[in-house]
Amino acid sequence: MKELVAGYDERVLIRNLSFLVPEPAFVAIIGHNGSGKSTFLKTLTGQVPYQGQILVQGQPFVSRSGAIARALSYLPQKNNVAFPIKVHELVVMGLFRQKRLLDHYTSADYAYADATLAHLHISHLSQRTFTDLSGGEQQMVWLAQLMLQDAPITLLDEPTQQLDVYHKKRVFDLMVSWVREEQKTVLCITHDLLNLLPLEGYLLNISQPQPRLERITPEVVLKHQRFLEEKAVLSV
Numbered sequence: 001m002k003e004l005v006a007g008y009d010e011r012v013l014i015r016n017l018s019f020l021v022p023e024p025a026f027v028a029i030i031g032h033n034g035s036g037k038s039t040f041l042k043t044l045t046g047q048v049p050y051q052g053q054i055l056v057q058g059q060p061f062v063s064r065s066g067a068i069a070r071a072l073s074y075l076p077q078k079n080n081v082a083f084p085i086k087v088h089e090l091v092v093m094g095l096f097r098q099k100r101l102l103d104h105y106t107s108a109d110y111a112y113a114d115a116t117l118a119h120l121h122i123s124h125l126s127q128r129t130f131t132d133l134s135g136g137e138q139q140m141v142w143l144a145q146l147m148l149q150d151a152p153i154t155l156l157d158e159p160t161q162q163l164d165v166y167h168k169k170r171v172f173d174l175m176v177s178w179v180r181e182e183q184k185t186v187l188c189i190t191h192d193l194l195n196l197l198p199l200e201g202y203l204l205n206i207s208q209p210q211p212r213l214e215r216i217t218p219e220v221v222l223k224h225q226r227f228l229e230e231k232a233v234l235s236v
């Protein structure tokens with residue numbers, strides 16, 4: 001990413017952001033409310049116009065390109081479902097990249113979806129109606145769907161937002177395992193700085209005047225925690 005500038009109409013939120021993510025890696029994106037974290041991920045998914053250069057796996061980022069679409073999976077902060085659907089039906093849809101338009105999902109696909117739910121310890125939700133679940137349960141289901149997508153680069157916007165402390169830890173461990181065991185790259189927006197303390201990876205503090213990637217160590221995390229506690233978001 002070179003000299004990235006992005007924002008809405010007259011309002012520039014990302015200014016001259018330049019960094020290189022050494023793949024595979026876990027990158028925590030932190031910053032105050034309204035600092036532009038979601039805007040940054042939306043820029044990477046082609047939802048917000050930008051200037052500068054974004055390279056994904058060495059290729060210039062072209063949002064409509066099939067190769068880029070296959071390389072990225074994205075879990076937005078708000079992901080509403082307007083109709084009642086069984087959990088395992090929603091999860092199996094994560095395999096959409098491997099299907100053609102009118103292909104049906106097979107029993108092997110459903111078995112894979114159920115195995116993923118089991119991996120996340122949420123098998124008991126498989127036959128439940130998604131819209132009846134609690135916010136935290138719904139977040140765990142979205143993560144299962146994301147795992148089926150199996151993209152090399154995963155962008156997550158506050159995936160632990162509604163989770164209890166147990167599930168927060170589980171989800172951070174899970175993201176780190178995607179990097180370590182499956183060589184994925186994970187960019188994750190989070191306000192849960194203390195969960196980052198034991199992790200391997202990098203952080204990017206969008207609230208800083210010149211954000212840069214820093215390797216996560218307990219000292220670095222605590223330095224940014226103090227920065228975010230003390231400094232209000234810059235008004236633009």
Ligand SMILES: Nc1ncnc2c1ncn2[C@@H]1O[C@H](COP(=O)(O)OP(=O)(O)OP(=O)(O)O)[C@@H](O)[C@H]1O
Binds near residue numbers: 013032033
């Ligand atoms: N579509 C839009 N048009 C205009 N302004 C927008 C739009 N979407 C977001 N903004 C504004 O851009 C700013 C940054 O929003 P963004 O969602 O990127 O913040 P964030 O860092 O992810 O915040 P939070 O931690 O609260 O989720 C906010 O002031 C928001 O109101």
